[in-house]
Amino acid sequence: MDDQAAALFAAQGTGALPDHPALNGGRCKACGYIFFPMQHYGCERCGSEELEPWLIGGRGRLVASAEVHVSMNPRRPAPYVVGSIATDDGAVVRSILEVPADADLAPGTVMTSRLVEETRPDKGPFDLRFAPETGRP
Amino acid sequence: MARLISDLVPVYVVGIGFHPYQYASDTSYVALGLRAIREALADARIDWEAVESSYVANALLGMAVGRPMLRHLGALGSPIIHIENASASGSAAFRHACIEVASGISDVALAVGVDKPPKSGIFRSPTGIPNLAEDAIAPFTHFALLTDEYSRKHRIAPEDIALVAVKNHANGAKNPNAQRQKERTLEEVLGGKAISGNLTALQCTPVGEGAAAVIVVSEAGIKRLGLDPGRAVRVASSAAGSQKADNDLNPDTALTIETMARAIGEAQLGPGDLDVIELHDAFTIEELFYAEATGICPPGRFVPMLKEGAWNIGGQCAISPSGGLIAMGHPIGPTGIGQIGEIVRQLRGEAGARQQPAAKAGLAHMVGVGAVCYVHVLTR
């Protein structure tokens, strides 16, 4: 099991968004910069080493998406769909999307996180992905 | 107060040379590089003995490849430095060769880029920071996402963005040093192999092998060596930068806007003065972003003006007249130096079938993974 990959997300959500797994981001205590994923090397904005874990809620809006036809990585067989998501908490993440391959996803679509079965061998039981939040405009 | 390259000793490009960019072959990098350097020396009409310092750009060949190549020109003991800066390796080598001459430390310097694709993937040492789906998002998918974002934001059909490839393949067809020398119709571009999102294979650069070399000289060097000042092209500005902290999905463009503005300003020109532009068009969408970043047209206007012919050879500004990374190719280390070679050819009026009429100012731009960015402006 790859501890680093497992550390990317929490099975539970945030207080504000309990039903969707949260992302394990970080926050700089000196300048307030929010980033993902958490790291301890230093703040990209100000260089401070005073960094704290900061849960990023698993909800945001789609910025862009693309269906990938050619895989460069045998562990990620094509086709699959990826998206860029601007989270409500101010982070920007890119993830594989749980959608049909030909889904026409408009920018601004509300997306939420969910755990799916991990298919890569050394990454633990679950992978985090985003999908359109159903039942919302 | 920091100084600009234009504040120092004036620097000129006096020689350019290439080994044609091509698909991976059994030819050694030594043969590729030597052909480009010998062509540049011959073009400059100087002997190897006159070169005081050598900057060797590569990203994929491994450690210390310079002297095993340069020794075959005569091992005379002059300094050699290797420069690796991802796709911008050649641009970085050119900048530092110019800085050495501009500082007065040398009168004559060589910048040479040479590379061959690795047999088993590109190695990048791990940072220890994981990511969610980095292993599912190759560069072509990063740019497929940006294509989706741009086309929806500016209401430009992705099929029209593919017209960049049609233009650049047409230019590459006129360039004997290009890896792809075949004109392509829009139907051929769109009907080719689907890669990611709306990107097809002919909208993506073919990374191959090759070499490019330029000789940079001071005014004193031109006089001392008795060179023809009429074929010397002035390096009017050099600007470089790296990505700032932000949650930006398109860091290359943010960095390019800033670096372009500094380079064009340092050259005391406006964007409308540029006759020729070579930029980092590894994927069609990149040409839109970086051309708009120069200020030659407002954001979202690149494609409508492309359809009017504004960016063709003979148009308002020839963009990627060499064929760009999409058709001329992108062997990594040579690419940024090859752009300088194309602009020198254009400003000398020696570009033949690719000649932009009355070209007096040209701009070369590269970004590299990281991100880093280099912009040079050359003038007659």
Ligand SMILES: [Zn+2]
């Ligand atoms: Zn900070």
